[in-house]
Amino acid sequence: MSREDRRGSTALLGITLALTVVLIIVLAWKTAGGGSTEAATARPGPTAGSELAEKLLSYQRRLPDDPLAIGRADAPVVLIAYEDFRCPYCAKYATDIEPQLIERYVTSGVLRIEWRDFPVLGEESMELAKAARAAARQGKFWEFHDAVYAIGASKPRFSEELIQDLAREAGVPDLTRFNADRADPRIERAIRADMAEGRELGVFSTPTFFINTQPILGAQPLERFMTIIEAERATR
Template sequence: MPTSRKTSRKPLLYAAGVAVAAVTLGLVSWQASAPQDEEHSRPAASASASASDAPDSDSDTGAFAELKALARREDGDKLAVGRTDAPVVLIEYSDFKCGYCAKFARDTEPELVKKYVQDGTLRIEWRNFPIFGAESEAAAKAAWAAGQQDRFTAFHAAAYAEGAKAKGFGEDRLVELAREAGVPDLERFKADMTGERAAAALRRDREEGYRIGVQSTPSFLVNGQPIAGAQPLGAFTAAIDRARAQAKGKGGR
């Protein structure tokens, strides 16, 4: 796994359980140096461990099998693109106020969609993992609400567009982003983003991240193999190609 990465991180209050999970699952490499703030994040220090250092790096056995099993592959998942039976699943834990998440969304993700999602190789499943406070949480719920009207990817693109973060994610701004994304029923959108279903969906995603030791954004799993930070495109294509070859060699996903 690449060891130089760019992430954003804020302290979490779930230290004991998360630390156990991180060590157990070989995810020491998630950890990053804290940025100065979410606007001016600096590159993280080199990882203290890599996927190849972790015990039993075969994605179908040991700790990595547990991580690979986090792929939901749910029909009708509004926060996913790609076939449910794709041989490779990339899970992304991200925050709409994270500058490096935005960089990945603008520079890398479209290339992965073009190269791998469109030919059926890759499925991308997004997990909302807000770590920068109330506006991060509101944006995550708004993205989920946009997804209920099949506009998640358009909202995702609008919220991560150049300069979007600087305008904040207050309620009026989120409605404006929904309008930009083509959400057809804005009244339903407003009700959905403040409703219990949005809150429950956010809890599900965030608790999953806490459970496996995610502390920084963006963080990724490629068929259970962790990648930390907004790595160059080549790091993701290498991981996806490797996972595809492993899946093909096993005659299945």
């Protein structure tokens, strides 16, 4: 479904969607006492098959050639991840949790992971998002993703020199093209489209995840992700 089609739905449903998802996340956060491990499942998402659930599922892109996704386009479970490359909790998820989800569920065809840009921590976050998408044009998004997150919170600044080093580490073959692509206004528009879509869903911090229709806020333990994936898998 195109973004135009989604926005062509009734204003009432759009408002209901945003408010409901915000309520789900905020209640989960408050019930857990702020970032505890209970935040992921303190409140369930919308009922399967409901109009709201189907609306949330429509945000899954499932493009077979999407360089910002891992896993089969027809996987029964899709994890949409809104992340900022400078977010330390995103780095924790990317280094501790995501590899295990890939090993357990992506390789077996159960799970698809779709990246969404949500650079909210300043201009360097936006520059890293642009660089990652430029790397994606040469088939190196996930390699660049891994190189950035491997640094984690140990690098407070991502200088231009460091971005070039990360591109080389990721194996980006043509750095001249990489740097030209970073300046392509279409890349920034795509990033801002992700951010606008996230706000439609009630996203206000990183990382935020939707596993089919079930929200998770923050870098929760692996078991939380597995519980929801298994539950969603059983219903598909």
